[in-house]
Amino acid sequence: MDIFLLKASYPLDELTIQELKDLIQNANTAKNQDIALLMNADSWNNYESQGLVVLAYNEHEELLGALSAIDLFGLNTYEWSVVVHSDYRRQGIGTALVQGFINALVERGATGDMGVSFNDVAGHHFLQKLGYEYNSSEATLQAAAESCELSKDILVRPFIEQDRDILVTLMHDGFGDISEETDELINFNTTTPGRLLNMVELNQQVVATVSIVENEVGVWVTAFTVQQSLRDQGIGSAVLQWAKNYAHQKQQQKVLLDVEIDNRNALSVYQKAGFTSVQQVDYFIKK
Numbered sequence: 001m002d003i004f005l006l007k008a009s010y011p012l013d014e015l016t017i018q019e020l021k022d023l024i025q026n027a028n029t030a031k032n033q034d035i036a037l038l039m040n041a042d043s044w045n046n047y048e049s050q051g052l053v054v055l056a057y058n059e060h061e062e063l064l065g066a067l068s069a070i071d072l073f074g075l076n077t078y079e080w081s082v083v084v085h086s087d088y089r090r091q092g093i094g095t096a097l098v099q100g101f102i103n104a105l106v107e108r109g110a111t112g113d114m115g116v117s118f119n120d121v122a123g124h125h126f127l128q129k130l131g132y133e134y135n136s137s138e139a140t141l142q143a144a145a146e147s148c149e150l151s152k153d154i155l156v157r158p159f160i161e162q163d164r165d166i167l168v169t170l171m172h173d174g175f176g177d178i179s180e181e182t183d184e185l186i187n188f189n190t191t192t193p194g195r196l197l198n199m200v201e202l203n204q205q206v207v208a209t210v211s212i213v214e215n216e217v218g219v220w221v222t223a224f225t226v227q228q229s230l231r232d233q234g235i236g237s238a239v240l241q242w243a244k245n246y247a248h249q250k251q252q253q254k255v256l257l258d259v260e261i262d263n264r265n266a267l268s269v270y271q272k273a274g275f276t277s278v279q280q281v282d283y284f285i286k287k
Contacts, residue, residue, distance in 0.1 A: 005100040010051040012044045019063045038081035039068040042215045048192045054100040064088045067097040077112040115284040132284035138258045141275035145247035151238040159197040174225025219247035221257040240273040
């Protein structure tokens with residue numbers, strides 16, 4: 001069987017999006033594992049998203065498989081995942097897609113990539129066979145959007161330029177980010193539609209930061225960290241209540257967030273705030 005590869009950048013045309021949706025529908029078999037999440041489906045038609053797809057067709061112009069990759073933070077590094085039609089697996093299509101993707105990375109001068117898989121044997125084996133090794137895991141948690149009584153001591157407000165220095169400190173202490181990475185975060189979350197960068201005040205002092213991403217799935221909480229010396233004092237819980245209330249006001253149904261599974265303290269805070277785990281995603285990097 002001849003395989004023909006085609007590359008396309010986001011945003012994708014409607015015909016390609018429908019082909020991808022049909023492919024994913026064919027491949028979705030496991031409960032609570034929607035491949036559309038790994039394939040960045042909510043970004044395919046977003047003009048602001050930096051991403052690409054590699055598509056594999058046969059001689060009858062049938063879509064046999066696809067690789068979707070996204071540069072989430074504008075750093076020219078890509079997270080990617082592959083899906084192949086159930087009738088055409090174990091025929092080298094996935095490997096061909098990855099090779100096409102690697103060629104695209106060279107063309108773009110990319111600085112790195114990370115393969116993404118659900119926590120399953122087949123996905124792990126595929127990535128390991130390609131020379132990738134396990135790096136980390138994240139759980140996706142969700143809670144229902146609802147009207148909440150908010151803390152009178154906590155104020156969540158949009159980022160302003162005067163917050164830059166304190167945000168650099170918060171991001172370094174919370175995630176180990178350097179100042180250049182925080183600058184990228186600021187630029188991305190203050191210029192991209194559907195994203196909001198917020199600062200959290202307690203008694204008129206900035207004590208935390210949280211970013212919000214709103215899409216068709218719901219309201220996502222990202223880049224959320226509290227000043228180290230003030231943790232375990234209820235600030236995180238208050239911000240999560242604010243997020244649920246914000247989603248309710250936006251007429252969304254749920255609030256979602258990702259957390260590294262070995263971050264037990266954060267997991268405990270989220271669970272106490274009513275968040276439950278819906279799936280796990282594993283990340284692999286090139287050896």
